[in-house]
Amino acid sequence: MTLSEESPALDDPPVARARERRRVPLWLAIVACSVPMFMVALDNLVVSTALRTLAVDLEASTQQLQWFVNAYVLSFACLLMTGAALGDRFGRRRVFVIGIVVFTLASAGCGLADGSAQLITYRAVQGFGAAAVMPLSLTLLSQAVPERLRGLALGLWSGISGLAVAMGPVVGGAVVDGLDWRWIFWINVPVGVVAVPLILLTLRESSLPGIRLDLIGMVLAAAGLCAVVWGIVHGDTDGWTSAKVLGAFLGGAALLAAFVAWEARVPEPMLPLSFYRVRAFTLTNVVSAAMYFGVFGSLFLLAQYLQMVPQRTPFEAGVRTLAWTLMPMFVAPVAGLLSDRAGGGRLMALGLFLQGVGLGWIDVVADIDTPYSSLVAPMIVAGVGMGLVFAPTAAVVLGSVSKEHAGKASGANTTVREIGGALGIAVLSSVFVAHGSMGTPQRFIAGLHPAVWVGVAVVLVGAVCALGIPRRPRSEGADV
Structure with a gap:
């Protein structure tokens, strides 16, 4: 199966004609867009599992351990729209x-x-690079495939993204169990070296002719998001009502309000506010935030539960999460094919409902003596649900706006998604601490149950919102 590259508006005519004659295999275009995204998504997850090893080898304090994760999250989430x-x-x-x-x-x-x-500094720089990779990966893929194959391509892209989620706890667990922690980062080097020439040979260039950079919008958005994300990641440790956290939220809200006011009056906005008049785009962003809040917040606690009840190594626990996290790799491509036919909103609603059922089922059966076999079925249900959300989300977001705005729409959705995940981990961890602790399995279970129920509630709210997404978002957002 192959595809013909379309000639971008900015290409010189001879170059454009040469590219039109060249045919690129569909699978190669998907690989070129997806491998860098996989590398970025994996690194977002794997370090959290390896923190114990990093604490010993680098003699890191608790605050430094937090910044090994937060330095990446802050720079990544705050610069996605800028990228x-x-x-x-x-x-x-x-x-x-x-x-x-x-x-x-x-x-x-x-x-x-x-x-x-040094590690904190380089983690922040990693986030800078990742903020350009993640949104543009999806945009370039949507441009590289013909319309009739876009659902399949987005489904495969989503499946590879799901594979990164699956491999995060496993790779991190392998590091904790004896592999040198530096391999978490060194493995990215050959991937990057191979990815760059593959992209240059496979993907065409595209841009918006004559567009001006919205520098004031970039600064306001980055500063506002940075303050909000900083408040989220410190809410659990410093207290949600502490002066620093409340100050971060208030400052972030003020900066984001200024950003909205600026975007409403600037001729070429960084994020056109007209996007949010499209019901499909707005509700899909709500769905993304709800899914990442519930799923990643719950998965964060359940991964620790698998290490404690009974005692297992991080690697053994990571392998056991695969019953859940591998499902999107198989389900997302099918969901991508069905997205246009069945309607992305319906698939997202079904997926979020299944996630809620799976999470609630796990929460009901989880106890200090629960065998792993009792967790496999609900994990599979939750994983199938996650796969049903990934691909339709990408398809609806891109279908809600015109092609030239695909990058902005992707960046906005990815930003909401990352903030939802960070908020889910922080809030569910706070609920966990309020009702239990890591001291004993009994105390862990006492905190786990109410925390996961919060995740279930948020996911089901997302399912209700998904039902309001129009079946054909492209006609609704044709002029956006």
């Missing part, structure tokens, strides 16, 4: 490649780090 905007202005493939190079070099820096300060 998409830079791609629109300077060329999406160009900025995508630059993001990969930055991420790869920062990964090498992490692997060479001999102290906590």
Whole structure:
């Protein structure tokens, strides 16, 4: 199966004609877009599992351990829309490649780090690169495939994203069980070295002709999101009502309000507010936030539950999560094919409902003497549900806006998604601490049950919102 590349508006005519004659295998275009995304998504998850090893080898304090994770999360989540905007202005493939190079070099820096300060610095730089890779990966893929194959391509892309979620606890567990922690980062280097020439040979360049950078919007969005995410990641440890956390939320809200006011009056906004007049786009963002809140918050606690009841190594626990986390790899491509026919909103509603059922089922049966076999079926149900959400989300977001705005729409959705995941982990951890502790299996179970029920409630609210998504978002957002 092959596809013909479309000639971008900015290509010189001879180059455009040469590219039109060249045919690129569909699978190769999917690989070129998906492998860098997999690398970025995996690194977002794997470090959390390896924190114990990092604490010993680097003699890191508790605060430094938090920043090993938070430095990446902050720079990544806060710059996603900026990465998409830079791609629109300077060329999406160009900025995508630059993001990969930055991420790869920062990964090498992490692997060479001999102290906590160095590792934190390079983790922040990794986030800068990842913020360009993640939104532009989806945008470039949507442009690289013909319309009739877009659902399949987005489904396969989503399945690879799900594989990164699956491998995070496993790779992190392998590090804790004896593999040198530096391999978490060194493995990215050969991937980056192979990905760059593959992208240059496979994907065409595209940009928006004559667009101006919305520098004030970029600064306001990045600063506001940074303050909000900082407040989220510190809410559990510093207290949600502490002066620092409340100050971060208030400051972030003020900056984001200024961002909205600025975007409403600037001729070429970084994020067109007209997107949010499209019901499909707005509700899909709510669905994304709800899914990542419930699923990643619950998965964060359940991964620890599998280590405690009974005692298992992190690697053994990570392998046991695969019953859940591998499902999207198989379900997402099918969901992508069905998205246009069945309606993305319906599939998302079904997926979130199954996630809620799976999470609630796990919460009901989880106890200090629950055999793993009793958890497999609900894990599979939750994983199937997750796979039914991934691909339709991407399809509806891109279908809600015109092609030239695909990068901005992808960046906005990915930002909401990451904030939802960070908020889910923080809130569910706070509920857990309020009712239990890590001290004994009994105390862990006491905190686990109410925390997961919060995740179930949020996921089911997302399912209700998904029912309001129109079956054909493209007609609704045709002029956006």
